[in-house]
Amino acid sequence: MKAQNYQLFFIVVWLVMAPSTELTAKTDSLIRYVQPLIGTAKMGHTFPGATVPFGAVQLSPDTDTIPYAVGGKYNPEVYRYCAGYQYDDPTIVGFSHTHFSGTGHSDLGDFLVMPTTGPLQLNPGTAAAPHSGFRSAYQHANEAAEANYYRVKLDDHGILAELTTSTRTGMHRYTFPEQAEAHIILDLMHGIYNYDGKTVWTVVRVLNDSTVTGYRQTNGWARTRTVYFALSFSKPFKSYGSKDFEETQVYRGFWRKFDQTDNFPDLAGRKLRMHFDFDVAPGEQVLMKLALSPVSMTNALANMEAEIPHWDFDRTKREGQDLWERELGRIQATLPAEEDYVNFYTAMYHAALMPTVYMDVNGQYRGLDYEVHTAAGFTNYTSLSLWDTFRAFHPYLNIVNPSRNADIVASMMAHYEQSALGMLPIWSHYANDNWCMSGYHSVSVIADAIIKGVYRGDANAALDACVATASQRRYEGIGEYIDRGFIPDEANATSVSNTLEYAYDDWCIAQLAKYLGRQEVYDRFMKRSENWRNVYDPAIGFMRPRHADGTFRKNFDVLETHGQGFIEGNTWNYSLYVPHNPEGLMAIMGGQKRLARYLDSLFTMHLPDRFFANTEDITREGIIGNYVHGNEPAHHVAYLYNLAGQPWKTQERVRMILKNQYHNGPDGLGGNDDCGQMSAWYLFSSLGFYPVSPGSDEYWLGSPLVERATIRLENGKTFSVEAVNQGDDNVYVRQVLLNGKPLKGYKLKHADIMNGGTLQFTMASKR
Amino acid sequence: MKAQNYQLFFIVVWLVMAPSTELTAKTDSLIRYVQPLIGTAKMGHTFPGATVPFGAVQLSPDTDTIPYAVGGKYNPEVYRYCAGYQYDDPTIVGFSHTHFSGTGHSDLGDFLVMPTTGPLQLNPGTAAAPHSGFRSAYQHANEAAEANYYRVKLDDHGILAELTTSTRTGMHRYTFPEQAEAHIILDLMHGIYNYDGKTVWTVVRVLNDSTVTGYRQTNGWARTRTVYFALSFSKPFKSYGSKDFEETQVYRGFWRKFDQTDNFPDLAGRKLRMHFDFDVAPGEQVLMKLALSPVSMTNALANMEAEIPHWDFDRTKREGQDLWERELGRIQATLPAEEDYVNFYTAMYHAALMPTVYMDVNGQYRGLDYEVHTAAGFTNYTSLSLWDTFRAFHPYLNIVNPSRNADIVASMMAHYEQSALGMLPIWSHYANDNWCMSGYHSVSVIADAIIKGVYRGDANAALDACVATASQRRYEGIGEYIDRGFIPDEANATSVSNTLEYAYDDWCIAQLAKYLGRQEVYDRFMKRSENWRNVYDPAIGFMRPRHADGTFRKNFDVLETHGQGFIEGNTWNYSLYVPHNPEGLMAIMGGQKRLARYLDSLFTMHLPDRFFANTEDITREGIIGNYVHGNEPAHHVAYLYNLAGQPWKTQERVRMILKNQYHNGPDGLGGNDDCGQMSAWYLFSSLGFYPVSPGSDEYWLGSPLVERATIRLENGKTFSVEAVNQGDDNVYVRQVLLNGKPLKGYKLKHADIMNGGTLQFTMASKR
Known part of the structure; x- marks a missing residue:
């Protein structure tokens, strides 16, 4: 059909x-x-x-x-x-x-x-x-x-x-x-x-x-x-x-x-x-x-x-x-068309289904230690699909529903305290961890929530939990990663994506340590956060599986997703996964023009069917060129044109994805909604900005879909986005004013939102 | 071996x-x-x-x-x-x-x-x-x-x-x-x-x-x-x-x-x-x-x-x-031989293994309703094999360890309250009931414990629980039993033993109702207690399976245990199972001489091997003639000679069983110890008396094995048994004095024990 x-x-x-x-x-x-x-x-x-x-x-x-x-x-x-x-x-x-x-x-x-x-x-x-x-x-x-x-x-x-x-x-x-x-x-x-x-x-x-x-x-x-x-x-x-x-x-x-x-x-x-x-x-x-x-x-x-x-x-x-x-009233949006309203508020709906309350009316729940606990001062949640949701879903909650996200962090800390392994959740699943997907992205959610002032529990205990989790040598190649700076190909089937994601997560830990003034942790994890460099092969310009002896894997296919050292993404998508140091990545790739050209190719090349068959979780429509929106690893990628000096292409691509990847109808999602992550991407991008690197307090600008949207912040203030001269063809941003003053560069600060005010985009049909 | x-x-x-x-x-x-x-x-x-x-x-x-x-x-x-x-x-x-x-x-x-x-x-x-x-x-x-x-x-x-x-x-x-x-x-x-x-x-x-x-x-x-x-x-x-x-x-x-x-x-x-x-x-x-x-x-x-x-x-x-x-010091016994000491105190040991504590040090346990409960004011027990233990084990506790038995009754009441079926335990098994064996003998234990002043909980609630259990029409033919006065052969594989045991249990309920002044319950259950008459076939002089139309089963073997309407006993043993109305049984059997002749035959006849093979649970040594001591239904039978006017045969048989059925060595028990019941029989009989009908306050006299035994009662008093002129051959009782006064008849009252004092037997080698 x-x-x-x-x-x-x-x-x-x-x-x-x-x-x-x-x-x-x-x-x-x-x-x-x-x-x-x-x-x-x-x-x-x-x-x-x-x-x-x-x-x-x-x-x-x-x-x-x-x-x-x-x-x-x-x-x-x-x-x-x-x-x-x-x-x-x-x-x-x-x-x-x-x-x-x-x-x-x-x-x-x-x-x-x-x-x-x-x-x-x-x-x-x-x-x-x-x-x-x-x-x-x-x-x-x-x-x-x-x-x-x-x-x-x-x-x-x-x-x-x-x-x-x-x-x-x-x-x-x-x-x-x-x-x-x-x-x-x-x-x-x-x-x-x-x-x-x-x-x-x-x-x-x-x-x-x-x-x-x-x-x-x-x-x-x-x-x-x-x-x-x-x-x-x-x-x-x-x-x-x-x-x-x-x-x-x-x-x-x-x-x-x-x-x-x-x-x-x-x-x-x-x-x-x-x-x-x-x-x-x-x-x-x-x-x-x-x-x-x-x-x-x-x-x-x-x-x-x-x-x-x-x-x-x-x-x-x-x-x-x-x-x-x-719940939906937290954002009052005016949109160009009825279909956009359906997409926008259904996205808000889908971004409020998971995680789920895991606690009785009397506060009791059963923990990972099989004991009955009473949640003291928070609502306990389960079903945290963190590999998906650390990217945009939790940052979205940090703006729109921060007390909820604070409780989610408290739930993660309870999980950690009950865990026989001494680990924060990878995928919290009814008092179990199914250890699904790569990375240890609890640390991103925790760092983001603390740095943005959302989580008010014991921040040092939370950092300790992050460090303990990142030190679990037996988990998914972490020991090798610590010892060598990368996970050898022969040690782990997804050695490259794990190395890249660990490096990002380590940067989050470092940011939290910096915030808390814990220099030793900061230094150690900043050093680890640069490990992404160890799996970059300058000879081909891609991230690539590497053997324990330091050589790169010979038999390697840059279009294939399966068996290449990555999970839910080929190296074309994953090679851009250094969200915490995109400048460093651009430098190693050869500068702005090379990055822009890489992005152009990604969005426009043809991915033959035989490779698509292995991309997982998405329909053919979930792909634009070789850019896979239906899976998560490239969700920040459209925004990288800003860094490449071609923000208009971010604006084009974001608006294109918003229109192409989301529509009314039962088949309206190009891939799994992934517990609200796909919807949170839609919501951020519709509002004109996106958290490229959770753990920082910055958002990168795109091109809003809304005509106007007002976020009712929990602190009692409101933050509004206006798109002057909005229209389906007017995808280009001519000017951005924050509270009437021009916003320099392509970044918005978290405090700019939380202080309340208006972000005004002036749209145009040409760049 | x-x-x-x-x-x-x-x-x-x-x-x-x-x-x-x-x-x-x-x-x-x-x-x-x-x-x-x-x-x-x-x-x-x-x-x-x-x-x-x-x-x-x-x-x-x-x-x-x-x-x-x-x-x-x-x-x-x-x-x-x-x-x-x-x-x-x-x-x-x-x-x-x-x-x-x-x-x-x-x-x-x-x-x-x-x-x-x-x-x-x-x-x-x-x-x-x-x-x-x-x-x-x-x-x-x-x-x-x-x-x-x-x-x-x-x-x-x-x-x-x-x-x-x-x-x-x-x-x-x-x-x-x-x-x-x-x-x-x-x-x-x-x-x-x-x-x-x-x-x-x-x-x-x-x-x-x-x-x-x-x-x-x-x-x-x-x-x-x-x-x-x-x-x-x-x-x-x-x-x-x-x-x-x-x-x-x-x-x-x-x-x-x-x-x-x-x-x-x-x-x-x-x-x-x-x-x-x-x-x-x-x-x-x-x-x-x-x-x-x-x-x-x-x-x-x-x-x-x-x-x-x-x-x-x-x-x-x-x-x-x-x-x-x-625990063993509750009875200080002097016995004729070292082997007797081993048998006696090993019996006390075996009679203190089950039931078992089912409760944590903080009082918590998991109930039949799968919830965590705290035992309020009692120790909660599990593993109650009541078909075995109502006979002598719980009466033994009522003398030697009454506070323990009071807690066992409290545990049974907790079981009842948690049961989805609204039933007292049949066989309490770690917050389950495995419904093993026939009858609903909780009611015997409860009636005995209340009538003897041992259980001090809500006696009326306990009677209500007994009545509710005995009214479970769907359980093991109870509905048929209520409607017809017996369980038809075609309705239940053990219709006769169930009918007999229900009748006894109903008498226990009646005794408790009488004790509590609840006339309607007394009348109703006294009437039910006579239902044993409905499975007695005067034509052959045995209890016998009966069809719904009132006729007795034609194809019936009085020696066979399996498939004859009984469990763990043939009709030769079970036909004597009217412990609450042995006089009525004797009358229907034809009087004292007929009963004595029946008992003589039971103890002396030869049970062919083909029948023995099906008696279950016992060794060949567990049988004396056709009397099966290794299973429970005939445990009171040796004492019935008293009623038959030949107390010396009770004395002979009891002493014979004490010597033949219990001895030192790994194979020292002729049948399953049955959670202390076999041992409790040994202890009572060694002391010279036995609770033929728990629920009454009477014990029937036998022939003591001890030379002297002193029971340290929980009320601070002591009750002693002395056997003057004791010896292996001196099995006959010539005289019995209670506190120096001749004891008339063959019955001892519970109060006679609890008031403290001395029961003196004078033994002889000839009747």
């Missing part, structure tokens, strides 16, 4: 959706621009379901059950299901309560719920034969997705399903059109990236005729993860039952003193599915609440009772949408 | 052991009579290792690793390993920290530790080829077992291993005879009654160079069970490592940023074994402490630090043995 067709679909969906919501009446609403379906086709890996900002529950439809692995072997088909939903799929299996947004690998999908009518079916069936199981066909024409609201008609069962949430509780409203015997399925085997053995154990306790608790323990991308739940129905079930699908059950029948199939309230096993049975009248609505906890069933019940002590679905929806209005 | 040979071995062991202990010097010591090796051969199912009274840790050698099941099928060979150890086995696999004592099914075996020298081996190997793995050959001549002390020389490794414990902490002392590279193996896969899938999940965290924590989660006889540990070495290890034996590991290599094989402190998986490596000098001792917790690793560490804050092995041993002295 092509993009145009998607857009046609979208209009239909929009029309269907509009009358159903009370929002249409609120003309000042920003959430009406949010299209959760953007990114749900192809490689965006976003989910369309309901959630509140940074909510612990992401209640969303899952459209297939392809196993992640069979017999221990990875099944590449599963990749499409990182967020559980693929727009092109014809059926919905059910609604599960946890989803990552925009990741390139996955997990979660806890507690899938599916309402059905007709004969009881406890298998999901297959998409090819939907009537073979409890899954259902559906039509996009009967589907609507808003911030904190999702609705779909389940054709096979004739049920209208509606979903909304609070932070820790999902709320379901099922409308049954005619009298029927209804079953609500609770599938404890289901999971995203599921495989035999992933569900380690599940427990269910039926407390009374409408309340159920339990937990699901998994081994997946997170090695040891347990999520507890409490579930409540608005109407007592008339009966219930379960089936354990485990083939060999040594003890299950051995001491079976009960018939445990029906109405048995005390269940446990690896492969459980349950059903709750109701008689429903025509038009009857059955509601369900399902709350999560990382700690206990008791806490899950308390979360539910604290957050949604009623059965008013519309109230829960409205309260969550009010949270979204407040 | 015949019994005589065992005894020879025992003398050797005794001689080897004696010089090593300081106890030989203490002539007033009672623990010198304790032989933990009694019952470790054949069917006794006791363990020889170290533990304190009712301790949470039972640190004991395991001698084989036969799987409980392969491919879901039960392997009958495993039955011999209920306690982990079989005396005839030639090798020791290692020392694990939890063991049941005398059960007929099993579980546990957590955290097997094995010290080795020579090349590292991470597989246990096989008994046939001991050098194939880390297990070791050993000689009984080099083995010694005392209360809270076990020692063995591991021949393959040349290591002297010694074990001792506190309540929650095991302490190991390994002496290395020569300079060696030593490895201490920690096997997290090992378990008693192990099978693929039993170990649900394990976690290990290495906190520093000598401290390790973690947990083991299992699915076995207990469905969902987790035990946490903390481990500390007296000497830092120089290195450590692990192996995960799981074949398919979907994620384990996928995001592996670390080499996790060696010195990696953060492990998790289903099939982990670890090794800790040491260089040892000649004669060097390496000590280890391993503490358990049902709650968390933090609590396990706290338990260790509270209980054994030092490395003085001898002190821990001594403190535990002092506990045993106090």
